[in-house]
Amino acid sequence: MGLSGGATLAGEALGARALRPLLGSTALAQTGTLVGVLGALGLGAWWSGHQRRHTPRAVLVGAHVGLALVALLGALAPALLTAPFARALVALSLRSPAAGDVARLALAVALTAAPGFLAGAVYPAAVSLLRRGAGPGTALVGAASSLGAALAALVTTFALGPTLGVSRTLLAAAGLYALLAAAASRFEDTHRAPAALTPAAPVDRSALATLCLLGAASTAWQVLVARVGALSFGPSAFTFATALAGHVTALAIGELLALPYVSRCARDEARRALGGVTFAATLAAALAVPLLRALPSFAERTLADGAPAQLTLWATAYVACVVAALPVAGFVGAGLALAARSFEGDDAAANGRTLAASAAGNVLGAVLVTFAAMPALGVVGASLAVAATLALATALARSRVAAAVALAAVALAALRARAHDDPAEMLRGPFLYAGSQHVELGRVAWRRDGPEATVAVRRDDEGNVLLQINGKVDATSLGDAVTQTLVGMLPVAMARDPRDVLVVGLGSGMTVDAARSVPGVRSVEVAELLGDVVEAARGPFSRANHRALEDRRVRVVGVDASQYLRGTSRAYDAIVSEPSNPWVAGMSDLFTRESFEAARDRLREGGAFGAWFHAYGTSAAVVSSIAATFRAVFPRSTVVELSPGNDYLLVGLKGTTPLDLDAFLARTDDPTLARMLAAAGVPDRPSLLARFLSGRGGVAALAGDGQVLRASDLTLEFLAPSLLYRDATAEVFALLARIDDLPLAGLGVDASPGGTWLRLLDASEPHREAVAHARNLVLASRRGDLRLALQEGELAVGLAPRDASLRAMVARLYLTRADARLRSDPGAAEQDLTAVLELAPPAAERIRALVRLGDLALRRRDGRRALTRYSEALVRAEEMGDGAPEIRVRRAHALTVLGAPAQAAEELERARRRRR
Numbered sequence: 001m002g003l004s005g006g007a008t009l010a011g012e013a014l015g016a017r018a019l020r021p022l023l024g025s026t027a028l029a030q031t032g033t034l035v036g037v038l039g040a041l042g043l044g045a046w047w048s049g050h051q052r053r054h055t056p057r058a059v060l061v062g063a064h065v066g067l068a069l070v071a072l073l074g075a076l077a078p079a080l081l082t083a084p085f086a087r088a089l090v091a092l093s094l095r096s097p098a099a100g101d102v103a104r105l106a107l108a109v110a111l112t113a114a115p116g117f118l119a120g121a122v123y124p125a126a127v128s129l130l131r132r133g134a135g136p137g138t139a140l141v142g143a144a145s146s147l148g149a150a151l152a153a154l155v156t157t158f159a160l161g162p163t164l165g166v167s168r169t170l171l172a173a174a175g176l177y178a179l180l181a182a183a184a185s186r187f188e189d190t191h192r193a194p195a196a197l198t199p200a201a202p203v204d205r206s207a208l209a210t211l212c213l214l215g216a217a218s219t220a221w222q223v224l225v226a227r228v229g230a231l232s233f234g235p236s237a238f239t240f241a242t243a244l245a246g247h248v249t250a251l252a253i254g255e256l257l258a259l260p261y262v263s264r265c266a267r268d269e270a271r272r273a274l275g276g277v278t279f280a281a282t283l284a285a286a287l288a289v290p291l292l293r294a295l296p297s298f299a300e301r302t303l304a305d306g307a308p309a310q311l312t313l314w315a316t317a318y319v320a321c322v323v324a325a326l327p328v329a330g331f332v333g334a335g336l337a338l339a340a341r342s343f344e345g346d347d348a349a350a351n352g353r354t355l356a357a358s359a360a361g362n363v364l365g366a367v368l369v370t371f372a373a374m375p376a377l378g379v380v381g382a383s384l385a386v387a388a389t390l391a392l393a394t395a396l397a398r399s400r401v402a403a404a405v406a407l408a409a410v411a412l413a414a415l416r417a418r419a420h421d422d423p424a425e426m427l428r429g430p431f432l433y434a435g436s437q438h439v440e441l442g443r444v445a446w447r448r449d450g451p452e453a454t455v456a457v458r459r460d461d462e463g464n465v466l467l468q469i470n471g472k473v474d475a476t477s478l479g480d481a482v483t484q485t486l487v488g489m490l491p492v493a494m495a496r497d498p499r500d501v502l503v504v505g506l507g508s509g510m511t512v513d514a515a516r517s518v519p520g521v522r523s524v525e526v527a528e529l530l531g532d533v534v535e536a537a538r539g540p541f542s543r544a545n546h547r548a549l550e551d552r553r554v555r556v557v558g559v560d561a562s563q564y565l566r567g568t569s570r571a572y573d574a575i576v577s578e579p580s581n582p583w584v585a586g587m588s589d590l591f592t593r594e595s596f597e598a599a600r601d602r603l604r605e606g607g608a609f610g611a612w613f614h615a616y617g618t619s620a621a622v623v624s625s626i627a628a629t630f631r632a633v634f635p636r637s638t639v640v641e642l643s644p645g646n647d648y649l650l651v652g653l654k655g656t657t658p659l660d661l662d663a664f665l666a667r668t669d670d671p672t673l674a675r676m677l678a679a680a681g682v683p684d685r686p687s688l689l690a691r692f693l694s695g696r697g698g699v700a701a702l703a704g705d706g707q708v709l710r711a712s713d714l715t716l717e718f719l720a721p722s723l724l725y726r727d728a729t730a731e732v733f734a735l736l737a738r739i740d741d742l743p744l745a746g747l748g749v750d751a752s753p754g755g756t757w758l759r760l761l762d763a764s765e766p767h768r769e770a771v772a773h774a775r776n777l778v779l780a781s782r783r784g785d786l787r788l789a790l791q792e793g794e795l796a797v798g799l800a801p802r803d804a805s806l807r808a809m810v811a812r813l814y815l816t817r818a819d820a821r822l823r824s825d826p827g828a829a830e831q832d833l834t835a836v837l838e839l840a841p842p843a844a845e846r847i848r849a850l851v852r853l854g855d856l857a858l859r860r861r862d863g864r865r866a867l868t869r870y871s872e873a874l875v876r877a878e879e880m881g882d883g884a885p886e887i888r889v890r891r892a893h894a895l896t897v898l899g900a901p902a903q904a905a906e907e908l909e910r911a912r913r914r915r916r
Contacts, residue, residue, distance in 0.1 A: 032108020042359020049352020135341025215361025254333025658748025
């Protein structure tokens, strides 16, 4: 049972990943897999427990043979079905988003029901062969299956997935099922009595209803632990597998702990004990709500000194998920064994009845918590709803007094949660900032716990607006402005005739703003699955994106981007892809050959496709693979350096139409684009050309012998999270050094003597040298050598003084050193902060420097100078559309030092109003 349960859960975990590109939704893929597998598991268990035609051994052999066939089909089917299903689902979603979601959920259930049914049939047969009785048999079989499942989920995700990919791992699971079928054929059989000779067992409807509620609570808690795990350790395939393994481990612990009692108790005792278990589960769930809320803080402490080794990190995450799941799942495991013992009839029938009732609850819990409770109540409110569900189960188990006490405990937990409500409590994103002690993400403006993800908007003192998705900062109005602007602008401007544009992922909306600003653009479609992200772009980010979504040319399509690329029939002149990082679950599909081919097929002749990728927290091999995959689809391509050591862009042209460099430059000379480019550190034509690192030959050199990424394998989905804390800057820069051709060479640009291209190449040499120093800056700063980094930064700024992005890089280094010196050497810190102001960096860095200078003055009790600095910072922040309440609080402190309490009180009142 351990191997069988392991193979089944491995298939379930991989199935959810494989279904993600097929369905275009992580929530629907995961929920549909839970509903299909667990719901059908209950049906399979019921059938196996009540049929009399086949012996238990025959059921085991047949089920495993069937599972082997299903695994084989699972390895082949997604690649064949993705494109036709995408066309149907996209067409349906455009007519009715709700109908599209229902169809996706139904499709997920249909594709996963067969393996669920076959896996469910195994349990009653195994209980019969075990000959230990329904209760002990359920406990032993369930514990063995759960422990095997936990191990399989971890091994599959952390070992097999990154090396073999989804398809080959499913083939391995098929082989294991075949071996299990062969092994089962050698078991000593237990013949079932004919139906006519076995008296019908009475059905205890109260016990069945209790089991249904226990199953609902169990699966709902699993979904909640997975969401909190994502907020704590990152929304990656690693986290979701760890949360799943933690849940089934907690189930096994409960089953094993219940085994001694179940083995000796009578049926009536088991019924009474079931009520006690549900009561204890209610109290444990109520007490565990603060535990869930504390998990991100625990992760933050775990990563406070930097990320530990991968094994240590994920072992810690696994133990944390077990502890978080145990208060509910542990008692559910014990309840399953007790319920099976309480039922009359033979062992297999009792086991089948138990699993069927529990599975019905599993289906209910998965759907309700994902699409109703969590969006309506939030993570904390949904966890309290789970506790209330367990209290109802206590009442059904004929213990109404205990149920009243349990409900009172839930009410107290709810009051405590409301009193300590802090929207930022689970949004610190510590997985991104391992070892960073001074990361300040700002105050939370709003937060939504949606079906797909937890989305939040923050504001900091510098006027920066940040978008967090599952704790990860995915867009900012200032820090990512350069990348978002250039990604949206360059591919569109390079297209032969940029009229119709598709943008993959909305984020802050600044990429859309840049794309629509290119002269000639008449329509911009945006594929964005998360409605909360659209709300953020329309609201808090509207100033940064110049209200782009109010432009009649811009239309947001609420579907998954990769599915939309495969499913739409529209043609575009430019497509811009700026998804989240590939280590985020569900994103790796956008870096596969199939996704790039779908984009190419949607382009008109002469169209351009731009694909963003990152060079931090990765490896040179991954960068080569992305370049190799892109080049396999777009042989005429170039690579652009958006931010040295951080963000890069691949741009491919469709067909053989030459790149019209003069038309491209004429578009970027448009006054609106010129202002955007200047703000992004591209003040003139030579500096623009210097951003292009290669021609088509350079992309080939970058690709090297990199593996072409396929949607059927999704190896990047499992490999990328293991590289999150790895500093591969030096090896990525070494990879870029392979590029030995000239920018845009081989794309048909006019190379005649005295032409535009050669003149710009000569003029761009100083900026290229500046970028080389900027790379040295990045290398030195990531080694912790701030002195050398600043030296390289000053050289870079000297060569390209008009490049605002370089000035911002150097200013951030001075700010970092100033923060480190504030307590030990305030005089040196003040010199660093003054150097920041002398650089005349963008507003965010300037505001930070002014605030720190004000803080230093306040520490000296120099209220007048502090007030001056704070006032300057406030003016800058208000120019950027932020009320900066924290700066107003500082101004109030300065006014108090100056002996103006009335004015200080007025300033505090303004800060209070701004915070609301």
